[in-house]
Amino acid sequence: MMKTTWQGIIAEYASFFGSPDPREAVTLQEGGTPLIPLETVVREIPVPVSLWAKFEGANPTGSFKDRGMTLAVSRAVKKGARALICASTGNTSASAAAYGARAGLRVFVVIPDGKISRGKLAQAIVHHATVIQVEGLFDHALRIVREVAESYPVALVNSVNPDRLEGQRSVAFEISDQLGSAPDYHFLPVGNAGNITASWAGYKAYREAGRIGTLPKMTGVQAEGAAPIVLGHVVEKPETLASAIRIGNPASWQGALTAAQESGGSILAVSDSEILEAYHLLASKEGIFCEPASAASLAGVLKRARAGSFSGGERIVCTLTGHGLKDPDTVFHSQPPEIRVPARKEEVLAILGFS
Ligand SMILES: *Cc1c(COP(=O)(O)O)cnc(C)c1O
Secondary structure (H helix, E strand, O other), X not given: OOOOOOOOHHHHOHHHOOOOOHHHOOOOOOOOOXXXXXXXXXXXXXXXXXXXXXXXXXOOOOEOHHHHHHHHHHHHHHOOOOEEXXXXXXXXXXXXXXXXXXXXXXXXXXXXXXXXXXHHHHHHHHOOOEEEEEOOOHHHHHHHHHHHHHHOOOEEOOOOOHHHHHHHOHHHHHHHHHHOOOOOXXXXXXXXXXXXXXXXXXXXXXXXXXXXOXXXXXXXXXXXXXXXXXXXXXXXXXXXXXXXXXXXXXOOHHHHHHHXXXXXXXXXXXXXXXXXXXXXXXXXXXXXXEOHHHHHHHHHHHHHHHOOOOOOOOEEEEEEOEEHHHOOHHHHOOOOOOOOOOOOHHHHHHHHOOO
């Protein structure tokens, strides 16, 4: 029989979601993303390990947020919702705007002033969300939308919505299916900490269902300037070029700690220059363009490797959470000098070194 196309996480993993019926799902066929071996970058690690990137930039709106959004929006529609609201550093709003448009709902996104990358803002606008910039930080925006959704008939689709986290478990199901078992380590960037919480829940659910026998060590990576969990206190003014993890008071703080502790993993911080190193390695050596926040996961792997944390033989997966096209400005900040020549073949050949 011919292989059918991927139907989206609700249909593909229906036995792990009580509702909705897959035929009623609001879906863009999210999930089913590639697990790419990093055969060049792995040579940066002094001992022989296996390393893969789960490239979540291949989701319909370019980030893992679609995994939770399909479930949250499907269930909101079943409950009769007419409008969605979220606070966002960008990718949640892009995903809410797309799934809201597909379901015929109004979407309101509340974003921190001037801190959203242009690609993500373009997504919210093109899908006809109402974009409200507040003169404050993400944490302020989240407080506002939580209060609004408590008292007014709009469905909150931030990761504090348990449907979001339930959907985001699916990345652990897929990685396990793609490898044939759970990896030894799973590294991922941590902002609001919903993703590490959900990924850990996913592995545990998969083991309970008898689909895998072991669990990975969950390793969360924060940016040094926005590392509340590592520091053990709220960061009032989080600073990092990795805007998707520029969060000073994570909503799922406890979930991240639990994931790290239960799994024997940890939470660490990496500097912006370590993030950029990983970002450029992925793009120039592996052909993978992810956003800066995503590269924090690989930066964490490299930092741990250089500290001698791996003994050899480990199977390591890092989640690359979003697509690099969302945030092209980071590229142009480190652009090589422009080459301009008269429009003659000889001029081009000289640059190629054939003259
Ligand atoms: C949302 C997001 C994160 C952070 O995920 P949390 O669940 O908030 O920890 C990291 N990278 C990208 C690209 C994101 O969109």
